[in-house]
Amino acid sequence: MQHPPREQWHSRLGFVLATVGSAVGLGNVWRFPTMVSRRGGGAFLLVYLVAVAAVGIPLMMAELSLGRRSQTNVVDAFESTSASSGWGLIGALAALAALTILSYYAVIAGWTLIYGYLGMTGQLANLSSDALGQLFSYLTQNTLWPLIAQAMFLGMSAAIVAAGVTAGIERYSTILLPTMVILLLVLLVRAILLPGAAEGVRWFLRLDLQAVNFGVALEAMGQVFFSFSLGMGAVLTYGSYLSRDDDIPQNSLLITTADVVIALLAGLVVVSALFAFGIDLDVGAGLIFVALPSVFNTLPASALWATLFFLSLTFASLTSLISFMEVLNAVVMEKLNWSRRASVVAVSAGVFIGGIPSALAEGPLANITPAGMNLLDFFDFVASNAMLPLSGLLTVIFVGWVWGIESAGEEITRGAINLPAAIRHIWGIIIKYAAPLVLAYILINGIWGN
């Protein structure tokens, strides 16, 4: 089949919003606030910002430049920029990481969709905390609901991705991301007006330097990685639709800053709401699906707050999910020479099947607990602690040593004429020496340190 010419982003803004959309997701609203609260507040934030500057931004630049240089999917990107063959395996690992995360991310995203619906129809209002806890257990332990939710969410993502890079991904990211931010800002105003919220904010930003140690710094880097969607080809694939004259360093700075700011906004919403009611910051699902709805239920117009919150989470997850899907979609489309539509159908079906174990992890498959975790947590653990750092490590080694820091540096400077030579030089040192060491350490620690 003859393919139409490869698409490119319609506008710089569209590209930035799509990439920020990929970065902003469950990681910002769910992991980040808990992590900051538990690991020393403002002190953790300082470490996080150092990790952003030292690892996050340089790696985002590396992935974007590899994508733009090769103008192809994540597997061929490595093949086409190396003299010898076999390097595509790094891309295949990244695609596998995307598939693994996608399989359980779609399940959790499906729950946000169900809760958005329950919130909107007023069914969460008036439920006590206990009743909310029971509702969540019922939904997650059921056989059918998690599968339906996952299928619906994948269906929405598939429809967007099938419409194409500009008419689907760019268009919907341009609508969904700003809407999500507006919803979050409305929630922020509501949350900081709660009595006791100021106390929460002060606690969130406290400078508890004692809480920061080496392990915490590693955790911060892991979170930077997950939050910026690095290591699984999403940024690379989005970079492959960039035109030659876009400014990669400037865009990377913009995208990462937006992601950090949105994570902070989400953190402030969650912390002020919970603090005002003296609720402990629980990790993960309980925080989002039980504690926060209980807080909303104490407020007038509770259905409105629950709706805004779960819609913002649904939109954030959707723009992340489409980026995972596009990674796999581009590989299938370009490797097998399939049409976009056929490839989206195949990828969605594959992800749905791959996600069944995670969807049923609390229900019929609750007895299967590899390494003492349920299946959903297990996939999260394997992907976040092993696959992402490994594929990130191989990517920086590839960019620094195989494709070569000179060629990569040239690609980065293209469209960024004013980039000071010193910045390019420092970037090269980070990618060639510092990032591989840090990532190797994160990998070893992520697997054996837990």
Ligand code: PFF
């Ligand atoms: N960055 C997203 C989040 O923080 O929730 C998660 C994510 C999206 C990871 C897309 C990887 C990816 F390719």
